[in-house]
Amino acid sequence: MKTRILSRADLEKLLSMPDAVRAVEGAFLAHGRGEALMPPKVYLSLPQHGGDFRAMPSYLDGAAGVKWVNSHPDNPKKHGLPAVMALYVLSDPETARPLAILDGTLLTAARTGAAAAVASRHLARRGARTIGLVGTGVQSRFLLSAHRVLFPDLEVLAHDLDPASAARFAGEVGGRVAPLDEVAGCDIVCTSTPGREIVVRSAMVRDGAHVNAMGADAPGKQELESALVARARIVIDDHEQATHSGEINVPLHDGALREAQIFGTLGEVVAGKRPGRVRDDEITLFDSTGLAIQDLALARVLFERARAAGAGVELDLVGIAS
Ligand SMILES: NC(=O)c1ccc[n+]([C@@H]2O[C@H](COP(=O)([O-])OP(=O)(O)OC[C@H]3O[C@@H](n4cnc5c(N)ncnc54)[C@H](O)[C@@H]3O)[C@@H](O)[C@H]2O)c1
Structure with a gap:
């Protein structure tokens, strides 16, 4: 009856990216079938503190749970801390017993990478040979490792505003640093910048490419030129979240995009309710804001693994064990 506490170090030993991709694809399938319950994210915006919760x-x-997560883009420079940190609480929906408290930071990064890989599986052109990472911070590592589960032979190109960051990333993953135009010209492009300015212009992206836009996850954030968004077949993760805070939120607000131009959700594509890529020469775009069910699906897998392995620490946190 105790609550299992799982630190990042515990999760690092338990996490497998193939499991993460499988769990997250299952979550999108359930979402597409209308089987998941997911009230909209609640934002606590604190501009005076440079971020939000x-x-x-x-x-x-x-399974039921909740994530408490932030986005503080200046954390790395100002405080030497990650831009995103999180806690996850997993509960038994039958009794409401708190089953586990997990580090949600690794969970967030892994489930975000997994979502992009699932989108690429359904939307990228067959025979994609190159992947371009624009922004080489925390998320980029997981975007790449999840893609490598499904696309083991991709050539990796990287660009970051901070050349040292791009070089570090390229060295770690066996890729190469390239100019932004070349990176954005890859078959699969993943953007994970803070989204405070437009980074990728339409002219940089080739016909037939698939773009995973991961960075914009709050109102006013945008990484892609609106003309590129309007040129693409747009697949979102969730209508309410994407229109409020995804890559499409600014072009919709400015009138550069109409809601009718949204093709559907990734869940609908995974569930076979809508086709994935239709033509080889079209640009597909996955607009990811990050769904609560991605976290829950992966948290449950990690909890089950931890229980089987006896990992973490068990605590009678709420005084129900005796
Ligand atoms: N969609 C989702 O589910 C999801 C999940 C987690 C995080 N995010 C968002 O993803 C973004 C990145 O998160 P992170 O944890 O990787 O942050 P991070 O700070 O670790 O990395 C961001 C990187 O982008 C680089 N960068 C900044 N401006 C750039 C520019 N103009 N051109 C090229 N590179 C630039 C920075 O130098 C840094 O290396 C954040 O906006 C975060 O809120 C989205």
Whole structure:
């Protein structure tokens, strides 16, 4: 009856990216079938502190939980801390017993990478040979490792505003640093910058490319030129979240894009309710804001693994064990 506490170090030993991709694809499938419960994220915006907090509750197939997560883009420079940190609380929906408290930071990064890889599986052109990472911070590592589960032979190109960051990343992953035009010209492009300015212009992206726009996840954030968004077949993760805070939020607000131009959700594509890529020469765009059910699906897998391995620390946190 105790609550299992799982630190990042515990999760690092338990995490497998193939499992993460499988769990997250299952979550999108459930979302597409209308089987998941996921009230909209609650934002606590604190511009005076340079960031925001979000609460993300959900229910999926007999599991329930909530993530408490932030986005403080200046954290790395100002405080030497990650831009995103999180805690996850996993509960038994039958009794409400708190099953586990997990580090949600690694969870966030892994489930975000997994979502992009699932999108690429359904939307990228067959025979994609190159992947371009624009922004080489925390998320980029997981974007790449998740893609490598499904696309093991991709050539990796990287660009970052900070050349030292790009060089470090390229060295770590066996890729190469390239100019932004070349990176954005890859078959699969993943953007994970803070989204405070437009980074990728339409002219940089080739017909037939698939773009995973991961960085914009709050109102006013945008990484892609609106003309590129309007040129693409747009697949979102969730209508309410994407229109409020995804890559499409600014072009919609400015009138550069109409809601009718949104093709559908990734869940609908995974569930076979809508086709994925239709033509080889079209640009597909996955607009990711990050769904609570991605976290829940992966948290549950990690909890089950931890229980089997006896990992972490068990605590009678709420005084129900005796
Ligand atoms: N969609 C989702 O589910 C999801 C999940 C987690 C984080 N995010 C968002 O992803 C973004 C990145 O998160 P992170 O944890 O990787 O941050 P991070 O700070 O670790 O990395 C961001 C990188 O982008 C680089 N960068 C900044 N401006 C740039 C520019 N104009 N051109 C090229 N590179 C630039 C920075 O130098 C840094 O290396 C954040 O906006 C975060 O809120 C989205």
